[in-house]
Amino acid sequence: MTRPIDAALTELADEFELLGDWEERYRYVIELGRDLAPLSDAERSEANKVRGCASQVWLVTEPKDDGSIAFRGDSDAHIVSGLIAILLRLYSGQPAGDIAAFDAKAALDRLGLSEALSSQRSNGLKAMVARIQRDAQAVLG
Numbered sequence: 001m002t003r004p005i006d007a008a009l010t011e012l013a014d015e016f017e018l019l020g021d022w023e024e025r026y027r028y029v030i031e032l033g034r035d036l037a038p039l040s041d042a043e044r045s046e047a048n049k050v051r052g053c054a055s056q057v058w059l060v061t062e063p064k065d066d067g068s069i070a071f072r073g074d075s076d077a078h079i080v081s082g083l084i085a086i087l088l089r090l091y092s093g094q095p096a097g098d099i100a101a102f103d104a105k106a107a108l109d110r111l112g113l114s115e116a117l118s119s120q121r122s123n124g125l126k127a128m129v130a131r132i133q134r135d136a137q138a139v140l141g
Contacts, residue, residue, distance in 0.1 A: 005094050009107050012089060022116050026079065033081025036088075039074045052127030054120050055080045059128065061135040068095050069139055071132060083125050086111070091132050099136035104129040 019025045039048075043060050050057040055077035062070040071092040073084040090107065091099050108114050108125065117125065 005090060005098050005102050008090050009110065012086060013110050016111055022112075025112075025116070029082030029086065030078045031082070032085035032089075033075070033078055033083075036074055036081055036085055037072060039072060043072075044074070050124075050128050050131050052130075053080070053124035055124065057084065057124065057128060059084075059131055059135075061132075063096070063139045066095075067097070067139070068093055069099060069136060071135075073128075079121065080124065083113075083121070084128065086113075087125075087128055087132060096136040096139040100133055100140060102133075104133070 015028070016025055019028055039058055039060060044058050048058040048060055050059050053075075055075050057073065057075045057080060059071060059073040062072070064070060069092070071088050073088060075081045075084055090102070094102075105114075108129075113125065114122065
């Protein structure tokens with residue numbers, strides 16, 4: 001049985017495949033970021049800030065009673081907002097155990113993001129994934 005997080009990855013990979021070149025994919029990533037729900041000023045706090053990103057990035061983690069975790073996020077950079085949107089599609093609403101066990105590096109490689117991003121953006125993306133997985137581990141105890 002395919003886990004929902006894997007299904008989300010397959011869906012994203014299929015969308016990227018349809019777009020062809022990276023210029024189109026970048027536009028799509030930026031478009032995804034535009035659809036993010038805005039965070040409140042209070043949510044744009046130091047506690048929610050993701051360290052290791054060149055841009056300003058905030059990530060709100062909301063554990064649910066069923067063991068899943070909802071994530072919301074935002075950035076001051078368009079492409080980074082799009083990367084957040086991709087991570088939210090993969091992780092938000094998933095069980096904490098699935099989030100913690102998910103091979104994010106393989107997923108980012110499958111989407112082609114590893115080679116398409118600058119090293120600075122790639123490091124920021126890794127920092128966002130690390131924060132999501134740390135938060136999942138915290139929920140698991």
